[in-house]
Amino acid sequence: MKKIRPSTRDAILEAAFQTFNQRPGASLGDVAKHAGVGRATLHRHFSSREALMTALAKTAMEELNTAVDAAVVDATSHSEGLRLALTAIIPLANRQWFLAHELVDRDPAIAAAYKRDTEELVAEIEAARAEGTFADDVPTKWIAETYENLIYGAWTMVRDGDATASQAATLAWRTLTDGLMGDQK
């Protein structure tokens, strides 16, 4: 087995994440250029644009699950689990978000994995609700929606240099549970 550049595939994936995040319609030539490889090499690793997209989705979800599992292992409650997961997800949000928009529908396997992840989030929210973390009259769907959107907002803050990942995570969790009201503390 010979591999002059074992990282070629990873370099392409990394460049693809960055490129498609800025411009979802970017050409494979752009991706190859950003990766510092020839366009033909990209096709040697990913036979088609479709294949590259699928690999990106797979990679993003694996990274996400790994990070969340590692972060949640020490949680002492479902509520704390949600808080720790949120913190762990923020640095990966850029990788996760662009696939959620329209990439998921293509590959059935990806769609199934995504659905499974969403159901896990919903289950976790239900469990946290039982701990008193969320009001009874708020739909779980809304909590999940807010959870995900706050992550995106937190990642935006970090990306723009307006907060550290830790600060953004604290703000997001505080917003989710207590809101941002001032006087009626």
Next chain:
Amino acid sequence: MKKIRPSTRDAILEAAFQTFNQRPGASLGDVAKHAGVGRATLHRHFSSREALMTALAKTAMEELNTAVDAAVVDATSHSEGLRLALTAIIPLANRQWFLAHELVDRDPAIAAAYKRDTEELVAEIEAARAEGTFADDVPTKWIAETYENLIYGAWTMVRDGDATASQAATLAWRTLTDGLMGDQK
């Protein structure tokens, strides 16, 4: 002045909103088909894809400003103004969001108008903060980010039939101010 179909332009714009929202990279042929017009007719109204995009951005911002102005006119405080504006924006969120992602940067006029709107939101938040609506230690940038992301979440709920626009607006405002915690009411 003669106009057999005065609504042709509007039909194209409407179809473009829907089509590009589902698939930002959709072709002009797709847009024309959804609008029920010939591809040539689309070019008669919008000389290029760029021109169409600019028109979409202009239309979306005009609609937004009109709706917000109408909603806010009766507000008795800056805080209530933010709440009413949020409610008014939700039904238009689909028109507003896809342009914020990468459309704005192209046309300087659009970019300037968008920047002006953002600055208005920030100023409004600052004013509402003075009324005690937001805690002093929360960055205005985060409040603005959360405000916008909650609107998107609310619109998603409405789109998927999980809530009415009114219900979603109530949830969003409640989340922004009080959060979703259950026990510590």
Next chain:
DNA sequence: CTCATATGAGACATATATGTCTCATGAAAA
């Protein structure tokens, strides 16, 4: 009715993206 014009259909050239292929190169393995 007659005329002007917005429209649909479609041909056309051009540009860009895609995927395949070949060939030379250079680095690692033998």
Next chain:
DNA sequence: TTTTCATGAGACATATATGTCTCATATGAG
């Protein structure tokens, strides 16, 4: 050293999108 193979460069054919153009049609204005 020689051999092997991933790579970069680039040619190539194909597909799709874009923008322009022509022509026939139909509708509203006069």
